[in-house]
Amino acid sequence: MDARLSTLFERHGPLVYRRALQLLGNPADAEEATQEVFIRAAAALGRFDPRAKVSTWLYRITSNYCLNSLRDRARQRVLLAENAEQVAPGSVAYDVGQMVAMRRLLAEADPREAAAALAVFVDGMSHAEAAEVLEVSRRTVGNLCERFTTWAAKRLAEEV
Numbered sequence: 001m002d003a004r005l006s007t008l009f010e011r012h013g014p015l016v017y018r019r020a021l022q023l024l025g026n027p028a029d030a031e032e033a034t035q036e037v038f039i040r041a042a043a044a045l046g047r048f049d050p051r052a053k054v055s056t057w058l059y060r061i062t063s064n065y066c067l068n069s070l071r072d073r074a075r076q077r078v079l080l081a082e083n084a085e086q087v088a089p090g091s092v093a094y095d096v097g098q099m100v101a102m103r104r105l106l107a108e109a110d111p112r113e114a115a116a117a118l119a120v121f122v123d124g125m126s127h128a129e130a131a132e133v134l135e136v137s138r139r140t141v142g143n144l145c146e147r148f149t150t151w152a153a154k155r156l157a158e159e160v
Contacts (some may be wrong), residue, residue, distance in 0.1 A: 004031070005045065005057065008041065012054065012058050015058070016033075016034050016058055017030055017034045017062070018030075019066070020031075020033035020037070020065075020066055022122070023063070023066035023118075023122075024103075025067055026100070027040060033062065033065055033069065034037075036065055037058065037061050040065070041057075041061060043157070051078075056132065056133050059133060060134075063115060063118055065105045067106060067114055067115065070103060071107050071108075101156070102121070102122060103154050105117075105155060106118060110151075113142055113148040114148065115146045116130060116134060116136075116141050116144035116145050117133055117144070117145055117148040119134060120132055120141065120145050127141045
């Protein structure tokens with residue numbers, strides 16, 4: 001393993017794993033996601049801008065990978081229900097039902113809206129912080145979050 005990649009994994013591996021576990025809700029899936037994130041990071045290491053924050057870069061890779069994994073699961077709803085009790089160690093105690101609903105909505109939502117909602121509603125970022133991570137304007141983050149909220153409310157109302 002490249003020394004830079006090894007150092008990157010040692011410093012950021014636990015954060016990537018916790019992020020993946022929070023989104024995927026399953027330790028085995030989180031481990032697989034962590035491995036995949038670092039494989040992707042290794043492939044892109046030569047293109048990484050050293051002026052950027054490594055944590056922001058890995059956050060984006062991890063979030064995108066996990067959101068795509070949720071979308072790609074054929075048995076998504078079954079897996080989410082089976083893993084509802086899983087909560088990331090050391091994380092804020094979330095309402096399990098809300099996290100299951102949020103995972104399902106994020107998996108079904110428009111990818112850009114899901115990324116903004118994830119940053120703001122799940123991670124508690126300000127619009128400015130989310131804008132930096134997503135590389136869009138604060139106004140765009142607000143618009144994406146508003147569209148996600150409107151869509152999610154309609155989607156949840158349909159289920160009642």
